[in-house]
Amino acid sequence: MLRIIFTLDYEIHGNGEGYPHDLMIEPTDRLLRLCEKYGAKLTIMADVAEILKFKEYKEKNGRDDYSYDAIVDQLCSAIKNGHDVQLHIHSSYFNARHDNGCWVQDWSEYDFAGLPYERINWMIGTCKQFLESILRPVDPTYCCVAFRAANWSVSPSENVVRALVDHDIKIDTSIFQFGCRKGIVNFDYSQAYSPIVPWRVKKDDMCGRDDTGSLWELPIYSEKRWIGAFLTSNRIFRTFMSFRHKIHQDGRSSLHVKTHAAPVGEGWLATVAPDSQGAGWLATLLQKHAWKADFNQCGSKQLINALQRASRRYDPRKDKVLPFILIGHPKLFTQRNERDLAFFLAHCAQHPDEFEFDTLHGINGSRWQWEIQDMSGNK
Numbered sequence: 001m002l003r004i005i006f007t008l009d010y011e012i013h014g015n016g017e018g019y020p021h022d023l024m025i026e027p028t029d030r031l032l033r034l035c036e037k038y039g040a041k042l043t044i045m046a047d048v049a050e051i052l053k054f055k056e057y058k059e060k061n062g063r064d065d066y067s068y069d070a071i072v073d074q075l076c077s078a079i080k081n082g083h084d085v086q087l088h089i090h091s092s093y094f095n096a097r098h099d100n101g102c103w104v105q106d107w108s109e110y111d112f113a114g115l116p117y118e119r120i121n122w123m124i125g126t127c128k129q130f131l132e133s134i135l136r137p138v139d140p141t142y143c144c145v146a147f148r149a150a151n152w153s154v155s156p157s158e159n160v161v162r163a164l165v166d167h168d169i170k171i172d173t174s175i176f177q178f179g180c181r182k183g184i185v186n187f188d189y190s191q192a193y194s195p196i197v198p199w200r201v202k203k204d205d206m207c208g209r210d211d212t213g214s215l216w217e218l219p220i221y222s223e224k225r226w227i228g229a230f231l232t233s234n235r236i237f238r239t240f241m242s243f244r245h246k247i248h249q250d251g252r253s254s255l256h257v258k259t260h261a262a263p264v265g266e267g268w269l270a271t272v273a274p275d276s277q278g279a280g281w282l283a284t285l286l287q288k289h290a291w292k293a294d295f296n297q298c299g300s301k302q303l304i305n306a307l308q309r310a311s312r313r314y315d316p317r318k319d320k321v322l323p324f325i326l327i328g329h330p331k332l333f334t335q336r337n338e339r340d341l342a343f344f345l346a347h348c349a350q351h352p353d354e355f356e357f358d359t360l361h362g363i364n365g366s367r368w369q370w371e372i373q374d375m376s377g378n379k
């Protein structure tokens with residue numbers, strides 16, 4: 001039995017441009033309604049670093065241009081309706097300043113995993129406390145239990161694992177097997193334990209399994225695929241958006257930051273592009289690349305096929321509970337994506353014996369722990 005978990009990275013453009021009403025609230029509202037139509041749940045991964053900036057802006061200027069109140073209302077209403085809200089952190093926002101309609105971020109804090117332990121610890125503690133303070137009045141049992149780093153930056157892992165464990169976070173969901181980045185953020189997840197089966201992470205390496213560890217990795221589902229699998233209309237839209245909202249270089253040209261929405265390669269182009277010298281296009285075409293189950297960028301047929309491959313390969317007897325984690329961004333939830341996603345949701349809803357919808361908070365209940373332990377031993 002695959003438990004389908006839609007995780008949504010809730011944020012404005014990565015270069016600090018844009019407004020939450022258009023990029024977060026309106027599309028998330030449509031997404032919540034679409035999920036509800038099919039009995040699905042959404043796990044909103046709220047970038048609390050930027051939400052705290054929107055709060056500060058409102059208090060300082062006496063104007064809610066960044067829709068702080070509407071964001072809190074949306075998160076509360078999501079919890080009220082059985083969805084989930086968990087933690088996402090773009091660390092470069094903590095020292096950001098507002099300038100000419102844009103948030104100018106602190107690029108020295110862009111790489112979350114590269115920060116000192118004390119700084120990471122403070123960020124996680126501050127953000128977790130914020131989510132619990134706004135959501136517990138709605139649901140007294142609410143707990144912030146899951147985390148995803150901006151740009152999947154959890155390598156090196158030691159400081160991140162320690163801080164997550166210190167704050168009683170049970171789940172990290174930043175890793176996707178085969179993922180690899182070089183630049184301002186660096187990681188190589190090619191040796192990650194599994195593309196789908198959760199594992200308890202090693203203290204100093206989230207890709208590795210250590211059954212005595214207390215933090216679980218629930219990876220974003222991924223496969224290694226040829227470049228053709230990346231060519232969908234939604235992905236081309238994403239690439240166009242990335243070029244339109246480039247990060248301003250401002251003397252930071254040595255950094256490999258190319259785009260706003262995909263600073264170090266959230267878009268397919270950055271995912272598969274050769275190095276900055278333009279070399280290696282042939283190699284790029286011939287190699288296989290990490291393909292994530294992204295519900296805004298993949299077509300519904302691609303997602304259904306991936307679901308079936310995962311089901312056949314990892315749960316042939318359908319007797320285990322396996323999370324199938326998808327990732328998405330509200331700013332990419334176009335009308336076309338909405339129609340496409342409806343098709344995928346309908347497919348899942350029509351096969352209740354094979355698929356169930358869940359949230360990260362939901363799967364963190366008591367039952368899954370022994371099931372996953374047992375399952376991970378039988379990989």
Ligand SMILES: [Zn+2]
Nearest residue numbers: 009011150151
């Ligand atoms: Zn993000």
